[in-house]
Amino acid sequence: MTITDGLGRRPGGRSARVRAAVRAATLSELAEKGYAALTVDGVAARSGVHKTTVYRRWGGVEGLIADALEMASEEPWPIPDTGSAEEDLRALTRLVVTGFTDPDDGPVSAAFIAAAMQDSAAAVALAGFFASRHEQAARIVTRAVARGELPAGTDPAEVVRAAVAPIYYRLFVSREPVDAAVADRAANAALAAARAGALG
The missing domain is CATH 1.10.357.10 (Tetracycline Repressor, domain 2)
Structure with a gap:
């Protein structure tokens, strides 16, 4: 099974770097401003990715949130194992x-x-x-x-x-x-x- 980045592309290279940069910018914007103030322009400016690219790949704020959550769900969680x-x-x-x-x-x-x-x-x-x-x-x-x-x-x-x-x-x-x-x-x-x- 081919693993893609959720947008039909294989991870790696520039596509992966762009996604990582946009995700990091999304999280930073959320931390500083909250969901109500999250904008594509703000994420684009912080990530260094042109806003037309952000709109094309993520569609808008909702897509940014969904993709950040999708990436988070793929990350391991430090599950405790104390023996009890x-x-x-x-x-x-x-x-x-x-x-x-x-x-x-x-x-x-x-x-x-x-x-x-x-x-x-x-x-x-x-x-x-x-x-x-x-x-x-x-x-x-x-x-x-x-x-x-x-x-x-x-x-x-x-x-x-x-x-x-x-x-x-x-x-x-x-x-x-x-x-x-x-x-x-x-x-x-x-x-x-x-x-x-x-x-x-």
């Missing part, structure tokens, strides 16, 4: 909290969520991003089942969703603060549900 389901899940939820509270990464992560709520292409790309993250994080649960820490038949994806859902609720629904303590409680609740067989 409890510690792994806590480390995972703390990783999610850090992703939204970090001064550099937080605004970008929040901008991706905002974009997905306003644009269908961004929403599809965000769904793909989360699917990739859940697939990687599922190894925590698979290992825990193999060690006998969780019941056979536990659904790895459901455990991951249960662990991270309270964090997203606080961030984007109730607008409550999140910290390591919140992360640990969310992980503990998911683990308790899994041990009780509720997430099979």
Whole structure:
């Protein structure tokens, strides 16, 4: 199977460099200005890529967001492997909290969520991003089942969703603060549900 860059071209060479430059510029613009102020002109100026090229390849802001998310979904996630389901899940939820509270990464992560709520292409790309993250994080649960820490038949994806859902609720629904303590409680609740067989 031929791997392409998502636009029908093989990666490598100038095409890959242009995509990387535009993606880096998109992330920087999001971090500094947020989704509402993201423009093709701003990304073009920051990346050094002519705006006609950006329009031709990405179509507009929505395409820039979708492509940045697609590239992010292809990147490996540092999944914890401590030998303990409890510690792994806590480390995972703390990783999610850090992703939204970090001064550099937080605004970008929040901008991706905002974009997905306003644009269908961004929403599809965000769904793909989360699917990739859940697939990687599922190894925590698979290992825990193999060690006998969780019941056979536990659904790895459901455990991951249960662990991270309270964090997203606080961030984007109730607008409550999140910290390591919140992360640990969310992980503990998911683990308790899994041990009780509720997430099979």
